[in-house]
Amino acid sequence: MRDFYGVTLDSPLMLGTAQYPSPQVMQQAFAASGASVATVSLRRESGQGQAFGQMVRDLGVRILPNTAGCYNAREAITTARMAREIFQTNWIKLEVIGHADTLQPDPFGLLEAAETLAADGFDVFPYTTEDQVLARRLVDAGCRVLMPWGAPIGSGMGLNNRHGLRSLRAAFPDIPMVIDAGLGLPSHAADALEMGFDAVLLNSAVAQAGDPVAMARAFGLAVQAGAMAAGADPMGVRDMGVPSTPLIGKAWL
């Protein structure tokens, strides 16, 4: 698998830590999924005490703090610096939300924060759209990973703009990319991996499932299938039927 700022992950699955029925279910979901990265929101799940932060550390996977809920660059930068202190990592999933309803990224604030944080030594994982112009600017700002959305956060719609995502993947063949947000089903995750994305990040699809642990396992299997399929050189799509047994050359039995 491709490396993310010098780190090769065991599994292309990144899982969020919010909204589970209990921390115990969260721990079981992580174990069942084989996820290699845990994202954790800093704005609310911090403060004195840190009992929950310790539970996230105890998951034994790499931590990717995020700036969820930040609405401008300044807020996101402050949160990122707090995250670096608390979790002792340069990794930061940079979210700058532009719209409270759709939770779509604010491209301008995102770029501004990415420039500042990259210059400050952070390994920035920007939550972005499939926009290639923005992607270019983020890479120029120093981002060596991109996290395009599948669909709005928490919507469960899967890959909303397949064409846009496919062209983004093709335009930046050397940049590791994670599909972040909008996945609802394991098939969406497999889809993303089959399209050549390097990993997926999700939270609600697992945490809000009736049985989060079973759903976590299903996603773990789906990303394995998707990654294996991508590496197996999938056949192309054709416009007409092609018999799998040619008439000429059929065996005489």
Place this chain on the structure above:
Amino acid sequence: MGRCITFTRSGPMRDITIIGAGVAGLFAAWHLSQQGWHPRIIDRNGAPGPHGCSWWAGGMLAPICEGVTADPLIARLGGQAADDWAQVTTVTRRGTLVLALDRDRAELSRFARLAPGHRMLDGAALAALEPDLADHRHALHVPSEAHLKPRQALTDLVTALHNRDITIETDQAQPQDVTGPVIDARGMAAALPDLRGVRGEMVVLHAPDITLSRPVRLLHPRHPLYVVPRGDGIVMLGATQIETEARRPITARALLELLSAAYALDARFAESTVLETGTDLRPAFPDNIPRVTVRGRVLHLNGLFRHGYLMAPALARQAADYLTRGTRGELIHED
């Protein structure tokens, strides 16, 4: 501290010390007093008040609605709570109303799938139940649920205990300071391993323009809200659930979210008066299920999470049954 045996007509009463006069400790005293025990209750702050998280509760006895996200054990054991509370305080049995705004109706379908015994409501049925919410179109009713006024319930429980000669002593005490059997119901102060605090924030409004007769839950993917009527035009809005142990006063964000959700439920809330805001930490174990942790002669009753009034009766009963008869209920954990 010497032990004494009090004789009654039914035979000798057994002594036990309960540390902590929150909902868990008081209900333990209530069940134990019915099983031939004479509890002595000690709390460093005396009678229940703003110092304890029981003070800041919603008071919904809603095992089915809670069961949508909580462990099935909560729905099962919480089912008896309304009957237990009715022994000591006024319990209003008018069910729970669950609403969703137009664009969140998928949340309501999902909730309905997971809430047995509910009834989907059309406009007329909703108007009949809560005329003030007649403008809403997506609603269901869980008729078997109930609610109470938490502060009144605590006061009534203290009175009921007082009538049985059980009073609350204001004193500092740790389980090791006391001889004989002890119930430690100190919540966060007990500092048990694996116990964490989950912050909750609430708002009390005076909204005389809106009449509600039962708790209303507004489903929302990001900012769920519940509104619990307290009578006399007073409603409680709750409650956030944040994985932090910060005890600072309510944040502007939480206040905005709670009030915005209430405003979305009914615009008349904008004209209401904010009487009170409150925050506290709910003690919780990693599975968010309360426990009776048995360590020798000490029973730790803790981890009621957001289910204080719903689960305290079951937790207290299991502790009492364990002490009296050695019964090992689902909530008993022997260390």
